[in-house]
Amino acid sequence: MNRRHFLASASAAMVLPRPSFASALPLTLKAQSVTQQILPEGEGTTAMLGFNGSTPGPELRLKRGAQASIKVENALQEGTAVHWHGIRLENRMDGVPVLTQDLINPGDSKTYSFVPPDAGTYWYHSHYISQEQVARGLMGPLIVEDDMPVDVDHDVTVILSDWILNQDGSLVDEFTDMHSVAHAGYMGNFARAFLSRDEVRQGDRVRLRLINAATNRIFPLMLSGVSGSVVALDGMALSQPRDLSDLVLAPAQRADLIVDITGPVGFDMQTGQGGYRLAELRVSGENSERKPGPLPKLTAPNLPAPGSPAQHLTLTMMGGAMGGHHGGANIWSFNDVSDLPPDPFATIERGETVRITLANDTAFPHGIHLHGHHFYEVAADGSLGDLRDTTLLAARESRDVLCVFDNPGRWLIHCHMLSHAIGGMRTWVEVT
Known part of the structure; x- marks a missing residue:
């Protein structure tokens, strides 16, 4: 698709499904066929896979240190399994066929139970023929909430991905094309970001949780309309906040940002031909109560310190x-x-x-x-x-x-x- 068509994706933000909280146990994720509006509104829809009727699947919100129970139902015509990416959990709950579990066959279900030890930004995705099932949409955000809420006006999840699409929106099945596999991998001709909300106020302080859910694409990112810092990587709080420049996310990597809104927020992928707009966060109204101040710090990771290598x-x-x-x-x-x-x-x-x-x-x-x-x-x-x-x-x-x-x-x-x-x-x- 040409650059004009690609940039048209910014005309409206795709809002993620409403969060599912761990208080309603067990949570349920149903893997199924879905139809999604990936291209801009008014253009063709895309037949995909997803959880609970959409892709990305619903945002799961868990409590740190509390038992989580998530039932995965398989309504597909093939097996699947779900990996809880970045969670330091019990091995048998890791979601890897052959190593840790049997497949969840069509019509069957499996309940994953674990205690997330670390607050932060994570995600879940298929770990069976994942180069295809993730590209088709079997993925979603997973947030482990902080013990004490961080002082922000909004907490916004941003999921990045790309696909090879025909002009009518249909997905091109080139997931195991040998040329792609031997080179940079399945790389879409269309990309966008999915946001958990589409509007903020001027002056709001916002936590942005960026997740690269693409199967192969590295996203060099540039944000406009904000001032702030990177405060966590892959779910782990940084000891010192970091400048927003040089923000690069490989597939599966995450970054948490705390920013103050200075204007409409643009999420752009940097390329040799300039920036490609992935999404926009609209600004409506002004926050007159939020006063400038230092960015809040996240809780430091509670991991064992390395010793002398054995x-x-x-x-x-x-x-x-x-x-x-x-x-x-x-x-x-x-x-x-x-x-x-x-x-x-x-x-x-x-x-x-x-x-x-x-x-x-x-x-x-x-x-x-x-x-x-x-x-x-x-x-x-x-x-x-x-x-x-x-x-x-x-x-x-x-x-x-x-x-x-x-x-x-x-x-x-x-x-x-x-x-x-x-x-x-x-x-x-x-x-x-």
């Missing part, structure tokens, strides 16, 4: 177009092994600190996601950097991470460019 592992990303020879049997591999091996990449005693060198020996970027844990990115000077559950590595880039593996079970590690995952970039560790 192991130093290297995980090398290999393969793909222009990637050279590798020993894996698929398009991509980790350490010359494609797809889930029968034995773990590493066996780790519970509580051990492990240093992992992530080496991208390919011509494309990769967003590496570790299930069930967060890890520290190690800065160039050796100091501890950000806490993440997904780290973005540019082509030919390497980065060390430090992780305290305190959550027992079999945990998946994979590229969250989901085309690369289905192309072989998957492995696992066992924490005993």
Whole structure:
């Protein structure tokens, strides 16, 4: 689609379904076929998959430290499973077929029960043929609320995604096209942001929760009409707020912002040809009661501090177009092994600190996601950097991470460019 058509998506904000709160237990998510208005109003609709009649699915609001119970009903014609991305939960609730559970077959259901230990911004999505089911719409936001509400006027969730669409709005089924899998992955010709509200006031203080739910697209973002800071990444509060510039989200990454509204808010994806408008947040009226002041701080993460590493592992990303020879049997591999091996990449005693060198020996970027844990990115000077559950590595880039593996079970590690995952970039560790 041409640039004019792409920019037309900003004409109206797509408002997310109303939140579902954990007080109404159990919550229910029904995976089913849906018809969604992805293109601007007045243009064609799109046949997709979704939860509870829409995509994205409803925003789930959970209490930190409180038992959550979520029943997933499968009304599809194929199996599915749901992963609660970024939540440090019990292994058998992680939602990964083969490693942690059986498929939820058509007509069946499964109830996931867990206690979220960390407040923050997370999301849920299919983890079965996810390069297709997520692209078709099986995903939604999951918010673990702060113990003490943050002093803002509005809390707004923003979900980013993209699709390959025909002019009539129908979805192009190229989820496993081998050319895409070997290159940057399934990349849409149309993108937009879904917002949980479409209007604020001048002078409001707003928490923006940004979630990249695209299967492969990296979103370099620029916001207009706001002043403020990044206050959390991947659900984990930053020790110091960070400038809004250079805001880049790989697939599955999240960022929390606290901003003051200075005008209509534009969400733009930066490209070599300029900015593409993904959504707008309208301004109506003025907040005369909100006085300027320092941004509130979020509660610091309560994770164990890393000790001396008991192991130093290297995980090398290999393969793909222009990637050279590798020993894996698929398009991509980790350490010359494609797809889930029968034995773990590493066996780790519970509580051990492990240093992992992530080496991208390919011509494309990769967003590496570790299930069930967060890890520290190690800065160039050796100091501890950000806490993440997904780290973005540019082509030919390497980065060390430090992780305290305190959550027992079999945990998946994979590229969250989901085309690369289905192309072989998957492995696992066992924490005993």
